[in-house]
Amino acid sequence: MLSIGITGGIGSGKSTVCRVFRTLGIPVFQADLVARRLQDEDPAIRKSLTGLFGPEIYTENGTLNRKKLAGIIFSDHQELETVNNVVHPAVHKEFNNWKKQMAHYPYVLYEAAILFETGSANTFDYTILVIADENERMERVMKRDQITAEAILMRMKNQMNDAEKILLADYIIENNDNQLIIPQILKLDQILKSK
Numbered sequence: 053m054l055s056i057g058i059t060g061g062i063g064s065g066k067s068t069v070c071r072v073f074r075t076l077g078i079p080v081f082q083a084d085l086v087a088r089r090l091q092d093e094d095p096a097i098r099k100s101l102t103g104l105f106g107p108e109i110y111t112e113n114g115t116l117n118r119k120k121l122a123g124i125i126f127s128d129h130q131e132l133e134t135v136n137n138v139v140h141p142a143v144h145k146e147f148n149n150w151k152k153q154m155a156h157y158p159y160v161l162y163e164a165a166i167l168f169e170t171g172s173a174n175t176f177d178y179t180i181l182v183i184a185d186e187n188e189r190m191e192r193v194m195k196r197d198q199i200t201a202e203a204i205l206m207r208m209k210n211q212m213n214d215a216e217k218i219l220l221a222d223y224i225i226e227n228n229d230n231q232l233i234i235p236q237i238l239k240l241d242q243i244l245k246s247k
Contacts, residue, residue, distance in 0.1 A: 054159035054247055055151060055175075059167035060182030061211050062204065063189030063196075065227035069182050070163050072237045079154045083164035087143050091116045100138045104131075126206045136170050144172065158245045168212055168220050177247075180240065181221035183214045185228050 058080075060066035070080045090097055092115045101109050101116070105124065111117050125132040147162055154160050161180075167173045184192075186208075193204050218224060223243075225236045 053151075053155055053157055054177040054244060055162060056159050056178050056180060056244065057162045057164065057167045057173050057176035058180040058182065059164055059173075059217070060184070060227075061189060061214060061217075062165065062207050063191075063193040064182045064184045065192070065233070066163060066165075066182040069180075069225055069227065069233060069237060070161060072234060073161055073241070076237070076241050077157075078159065078161060078241070079157055080161045080163055081147050081150055083143050083147065083162055086146050087139050088116075088118075090142050090146070091139060094142055097138055097142060101135070104134065104138075126210055129210060132210055136166070140170055140172060144175070159247075166211060168217050169210075173220065178222040178244070179220070180223045180225060181214070181217050182225045182227050183218070184226070188228060 058066055058070060060069075070082075074080055091101065092098075098110065101121075105121070109117055109121060121135070125135050151160055159177075162176065164170075164172070167176075167179065173179050189208075190201055190204055193199065194201065223240055225233060225240065227233050
């Protein structure tokens, strides 16, 4: 069974692409959702984040104050890297346990917003990059998350740009208005099943 990392910048449509893969019967591990859960539930991660940012980084009901953390890490690249180093090893451990249960599939997808940035892309057999025009991405995220263009640009600044990631990715899916994604996904599914 192959492990495939799939990524794309904010608003690129990687979650939409993953939904199509799911309809084809391919399991998708959503690393960002698992990271959110672990930030709330894992005692070692809670201890590390509290040690770094103080107890107020968690709300009164015990969940991570994501808005506060985002304000810190998206304005300070070093803090972002520190948090990634705390969270990502635990996420990969969960993925490896999950993957054992999926051994009967030809391949599985590991969906993550930052794959090349963390160096974890090297742990996969292949990588898929979902790309889209920056203006389209901005419009999608403003509509979806109800946040300002400035907040989106701050997040984009902490991700590698598409030109850099294209050089690193094994496969590219273009998710622009002038390109249909389903034929691209079907073709890629056949390629990966034949590996």
